[in-house]
Amino acid sequence: xxxxxxxxxxxxxxxxxxxRLYLEKxxxxxxxxxxxxxxxxxxxxxNPDLVLLDIMMPKLDGWQVCRExxxxxxxxxxxxxxxxxxxxxxLGLELGSDDYVVKPFxxxxxVARIKAVMxxxxxxxxESxxxxxVYDKLVVNMTKYELKVDGKVVDTPPxxxxxxxxxxxxxxxxxxxxxxxxxxxxxxxxxxxxxxxxHIKRLREKLEGVSDQWSLKTVWGVGYKFEVKE
Numbered sequence: 001x002x003x004x005x006x007x008x009x010x011x012x013x014x015x016x017x018x019x020r021l022y023l024e025k026x027x028x029x030x031x032x033x034x035x036x037x038x039x040x041x042x043x044x045x046x047n048p049d050l051v052l053l054d055i056m057m058p059k060l061d062g063w064q065v066c067r068e069x070x071x072x073x074x075x076x077x078x079x080x081x082x083x084x085x086x087x088x089x090x091l092g093l094e095l096g097s098d099d100y101v102v103k104p105f106x107x108x109x110x111v112a113r114i115k116a117v118m119x120x121x122x123x124x125x126x127e128s129x130x131x132x133x134v135y136d137k138l139v140v141n142m143t144k145y146e147l148k149v150d151g152k153v154v155d156t157p158p159x160x161x162x163x164x165x166x167x168x169x170x171x172x173x174x175x176x177x178x179x180x181x182x183x184x185x186x187x188x189x190x191x192x193x194x195x196x197x198x199h200i201k202r203l204r205e206k207l208e209g210v211s212d213q214w215s216l217k218t219v220w221g222v223g224y225k226f227e228v229k230e
Contacts, residue, residue, distance in 0.1 A: 005028065009051060066095045099185075137210050163184050
């Protein structure tokens with residue numbers, strides 16, 4: 001039984017082969033593209049459950065591919081980059097990627113990150129396992145992976161939904177950035193707290209001014225909370 005289909009996008013065929021060996025062993029079905037244009041063709045044809053996306057590629061780079069995918073899909077995207085600068089990580093997250101790994105990477109780490117994302121996308125979730133939080137003009141449903149704001153469905157990447165659900169499920173509790181990295185991302189994220197800040201920023205853009213009954217609050221010097229008025 002397949003664990004799901006993954007599209008690997010990288011112009012380095014050795015990296016593609018390494019990932020293919022590890023991921024097929026884990027039970028995933030695979031599709032591979034070696035440049036940005038091929039990636040978009042394969043994405044439409046294969047309908048993958050997750051995309052591993054290199055940044056520096058010919059024809060279209062990873063930023064451009066990520067933008068195009070996000071115009072039509074919330075499919076989870078893990079960016080692969082040879083650059084470790086914060087700018088690259090934050091830009092990828094702001095464009096809609098759900099995670100990133102930096103080359104050179106351990107293939108086992110990539111597998112762990114894929115499993116964490118796939119586990120949270122809930123593609124095989126049973127209706128009896130429905131998880132939902134509801135507040136004034138806000139519904140976060142983790143079975144459908146759906147965010148409704150003021151009655152309208154708002155396209156939201158999986159990791160943003162998971163973060164919002166976690167905070168909203170524990171109203172008025174203050175979380176440090178490290179706690180959120182551990183509890184939402186599900187594995188050690190190398191202490192990069194900017195990851196949380198980027199996701200909170202994107203959520204605020206979607207939720208700004210929706211209701212006076214709740215809000216995403218920054219607790220200066222500590223972290224964040226989903227504040228609900230008593």
